[in-house]
Amino acid sequence: MPGESLRAHAEHFLAVATRHPGCRAGRIIDAIKTSATVELDIDVELPLHMKPDGQSPNGVRNAETVQVVLGPSYPWSSPAFYLRTDFPRDLPHIQPDATDTLPRPCLLDGSQREFFFQFGMVEGGIFHLVDQLVIWLQHAAEGTLINREQGWEPTLRRDLANLMAIDAESCRTLVDRSGGHRIFRAGYIRLGAVDNRLSSGAAAMLHVSAERTRLKRADNDLFITRPGAESTLGSTVCCVVWPDKLPSGEQFIADTYLPETVTTLGALQNRANELRCGQNLRGMLEALERYFRGRALETPVPIGIVLCARRPFHLIGSASDIELLPYIVEVRATRGRNALFASGSDEPVAPATQLDVANPALLRNVSGAPETGSVAMLGCGSVGSKMAVHLARSGASITIASDQDLLMPHNLARHALTYCGPPRYKADALADELVRLGQEPQVHKGDLVQDLQSVGRRRGILTKQSTYAVNTTASLGVREALSLLAPQDVEPRLAEAALFGRGNGGFLLVEGKAHNPTLCDLVAELYATVDENRLRSLLCDPEHGLSEVQIGQGCSSLTMPMTDMRLSAMTAALTETLVEVMQHGDGNGEIAVGHTAENAPDTGWSRRSVAPFHVIPIQSTPGWTMRVSQRVLDQMRAEAKRWPASETGGVLIGKCSVRLKAVTVVDLLPAPPDSVRSETLFTLGTNGLKQAIIARHRATGGALFDVGTWHSHLDDHGPSARDWETARELGSGRPPPSVLLIVTPERLHAIMHAEGNCGP
Known part of the structure; x- marks a missing residue:
């Protein structure tokens, strides 16, 4: 019978509770089909100056009788504790009840049932609940239920229906x-x-x-x-x-x-x-x-x-x-x-x-995330929508949602949203979702490549309110349009996130302060420094590598196959890395790359700082510059020190962009063994050079190629007539670009042959 079961539970409860040193005595009041009631007499240890009165100034007695009610589902439910009718109610940690009901103490700062369950044995749960009751009554008598250093205890409003x-x-x-x-x-x-x-x-x-x-x-x-x-x-x-x-x-x-x-x-x-x-x-x-x-x-x-x-x-x-x-x-x-x-x-x-x-402050507190700057999200597709929601749920402010494409049914396989209405712009759909998280993002639905070149439209994209702007479009055009901007035209710091290799790899690029290195510089540096076979295979995979098919390309076709789980795992890690850079990054550029292990979900990440590139005007070619990685310049100067009495040199490896009017150097090939060095002349040999250039090109998935040559001068003088002749010979013997870089002890000079240019 249920009543008999509850009586047995009540007897068991009483036997355990009275073992507590703070429990003087107890008794069973009743045990019916729906509940059993037990009374406990609790000794309250009053401070010495209160003992003569037998109670505290606020009305807590040295002996309090507490009712304990065991419900019909006990021990699958926690006992309920009730104080005497005239117990002082103007104390914190008392449940919000009408004055015609018995006051209920709030014994714990969480779920009482979970506390009761956590001890495994019912006896342990009973004993520790009684212990909490004794402590609560003692603090109530001392007036220390509110700790001033901890803060004012808000009026208890737990378990209210409204x-x-x-x-x-x-x-x-x-x-x-x-x-x-x-x-x-x-x-x-x-x-x-x-x-x-x-x-x-x-x-x-x-x-x-x-x-x-x-x-x-x-x-x-x-x-x-x-x-x-x-x-x-x-x-x-x-x-x-x-x-x-x-x-x-x-x-x-x-x-x-x-x-x-x-x-x-x-x-x-x-x-x-x-x-x-x-x-x-x-x-x-x-x-x-x-x-x-x-x-x-x-x-x-x-x-x-x-x-x-x-x-x-x-x-x-x-x-x-x-x-x-x-x-x-x-x-x-x-x-x-x-x-x-x-x-x-x-x-x-x-x-x-x-x-x-929902608002940024609340979400930041709940997630325990650090306070970061605001972010303009350039691209609201699979990667962009995931990163934007991750950031917003961590309390970061999303200022701009930019995307010119529509949210189509097939996008829902991996998009952060599950919008099922008629087709609408991805930027609008994401902005509406972010509003529910307390955000107020502006929406841009134009062509980023074109609009970034317009001063007026650009100010509405790269706003002063944005600390960072993250490019997730995986568009080469957007990357170049961002990299082309002059430092004074870039308010937020620029970053780029993308996945490759069916989502088994991903990278985050963060440009340096003063817009150097740029995103284009960092992509070239990434290709040049990949030294792990698994990562190289994923990055340069001709079918699903970064240079072939990318998530978020502005076409209507399905992008590279991958599960939402894989994409979510990688974008979450990319977002965490972005937050870390926003918190602790220095003024240099940053490259973070991650990839899964072979046939396993384990993902390893590496992150490194990239110093500003050296920017050298290319003489006789107006508007063109050569951008040289500090890492490569260090290699060239080290090579020059190996030949202190002779000029030396080698081949420049990198990228070239007519739109940026820039030749970017991120790697070197050593001079072939048949090269000739003398005090006044360096002649680049040819033995095995062509094969070395082809091999380097293939190793980077076709991303990098030879962009010219370099040689050293022993003194700080610029290009000689012979150098200009060499530049002309390079230019006539191969398609552009073909830059000649001269490294002197203190300076760098770049020259390139152009039509109508015969040198100084």
């Missing part, structure tokens, strides 16, 4: 010295029958927006109801009220802890008076009466009211001393009514649990 989502920090910023109130638009859902009252068969949840409003008679859309079979949706308002100043002009401090016992409109008004918010609350309720004069609603509408209490010190977990106390009261504007609140002061009011709306 909820209110509101931007707490924005509310707190409203509170000034003078007092006042603001009304905000809100949406709501109400559960329960129309005739049921809040906290008595009905419950409501409000989602308060940041849009301010007034109770103006002309606004007919403030209160809208859309009844359903089991719930009602609609729009309403929420009023935030804060305290008036004292007659002396000082701020009013609510330094007395008040338990949550408000259940009626009269009790709410009394609580508002205690917090010096009464006058402003009455003004709002009177305005509400005037608004509904002559109006009628078919169903009840919940109204939100938030009282702001200024505490003597900051709240736990917050730097603010403003506590928010939310309540919900229903307006029943029936036809032929005598008053908006028919029951007057007895009109039911439901305390609500305050939930924060």
